[in-house]
Amino acid sequence: MLLAELVTTHAAVAATRSRLRKRELLADALRAAEPGDEVEVAAAFLSGRPRQRRTGLGWRTLGSLPPPADVASLSPADVDDALGRLERLAGTGSQAARRAAVDELFARATADEQDFVRRLVLGELRQGALDSLLLDAIAAAADVPLPVVRRAAMFSALTGPIARAALDGGAPALESFHLEPGRPVRPMLAASAPDVAAALERFEGAAVAADTKLDGIRVQVHRRGDDVVVFTRSLDDVTERLPEVVAVARALDVRTVVLDGEAIALDDAGRPRPFQETAARTGSHDAEAGSATVPLSVRFFDVLHHDGTDLVDAPAAERLEVLDRVLPPEVVVPRLVSSDVAEVERFFADTVAGGQEGLVLKALDAPYAAGRRGAGWVKVKPRHTLDLVVLAVEWGSGRRQGRLSNIHLGARDPGTGGFVMLGKTFKGMTDQMLAWQTERFTELATSPADGSSYVVTVRPEQVVEIAFDGVQRSTRYPGGMALRFARVVRYRDDKTAAEADTVDTVRALAAAPGPAAG
Secondary structure, rough: OOOHHHHHHHHHHHHOOOHHHHHHHHHHHHHHOOOOOOHHHHHHHHHOOOOOOOOOOOOHHHHHOOOOOOOOHHHHHHHHHHHHHHHHHHOOHHHHHHHHHHHHHHHHOHHHHHHHHHHHHHHOOOOOHHHHHHHHHHHHHOOOOHHHHHHOOOOOOOOOOHHHHHHHHHHHOOOOOOOOOOOOOOOOOEEOOHHHHHHHHHHOOEEEEEEOOOOOOEEEEEEEOEEEEEEEEOOOOOHHHHHHHHHHHOOOOOEEEHHHEEEEEEEOOOEOOHHHHHHHHHOOHHHHHHHOOOOEEEEEEEEEEEOOEEEEOOOOHHHHHHHHHOOHHHHHOEEEEEHHHHHHHEEEEEEEEOOOOOEEEEEOOOOOOOOOOEEEEEEEEEOOEEEEEEEEEEEEEEEEEEEEEEEEEEEOOOOOEEEEEEEEEEEOOHHHHHHHHHHHHHEEEEEOOOOOOOEEEOOOOEEEEEEEEEEEEEEOOOEEEEOOOOOOEEEEOOOOHHHHHHHHHHHHHHHOOOOOOO
């Protein structure tokens, strides 16, 4: 297989809105790959993510490339091998070696291939081939039941190994994937509801576990004997950066355990400190410095494995019983079990008054649906918020003179792989935030950021949490909608643009009765 075949598939997938056609294109590409490593690499590239997590390549490194080749000759394996060598470079002379390796790789690539590989490495391949769609394509290409593919994917952080197993060994190979302490599990996600009453309606009168939704960073903690590994929501290994979390796990009276929870910076009164302080710890590579300045606490809300017993298929009530039995109460999130609207609403009000985000209501009979946003969990926040992507930013005036200020907000469009603009805002920005985002968006700029242009377009990578009062009709923006009184809550460095809220979510809010409809 040539890399050019994947480039062509990528372009074709981006050009169609039909989910069925996207699946067919992706399945055809997977079938064309040689069994084994080539299938795994092809699937990784089609998902928009190389197998290597850190190559040392950034926007500046890839800003200057050699002239492209005239004829396609690169294979996916060639690119994967080159990225693997880049990942291993370290120490004296590594910068010069990296530059030479980049020039060697890109000199062999055609213009289209250069663009594809550059965007692959920078995380900019957005052709609508979301993970769930690629899993559909794997099932079709291998002629195996989709539930079997999805089940295996629960226990693999990357899609490439799933594709390899499915096409090489079919359903039996996929059935070998299972929960293994030390290997990350895709986190279960929650749907949203506008308020407690609406959330409880989804459970049809049954009692639910109302868990406090902390304003922290999602962590998944694995312990085997004395070995502890901590993963983030995006399944990055941050063990060395969170020694307090490791210490809590090691203090438990267990042999093996897999826990789901939140790491959070708390003040002396037990209230959450600014989210950026928590995010700074998980984003810092200096674990000792971070520990000295911003100590973190951890609170767990689920257990997926305990001393040789997998619990992902067990009902939530059973998992919570194990959680409460194994963990000391001070490291378990506050929880209320009830079906009474008034009681849950009081708990919600107390939770928000305590500085936390809200509640997650959970069906007591639901399994842990790893990697899926199922009906078993429903989150409720005290206001309308969306996680959107910054598409451009404007230079400020007045006290904001000389700062990049007014941000253009976009919702993800799964159909096109692009973004739909929903308005602009500078509300809620502090002086500290203005200084930070001026530096950040200068780095992401794709048009001059020297003040010669009022609007600076940026690579759509930075996620921002936006609060708003409703969605109104608007002829100003292509989507026909705009957010009312949009204001910045915080920047979400723990989320990628692929995890931002979709335009379909915004349309649902606009169609709903009440304040959200504007």
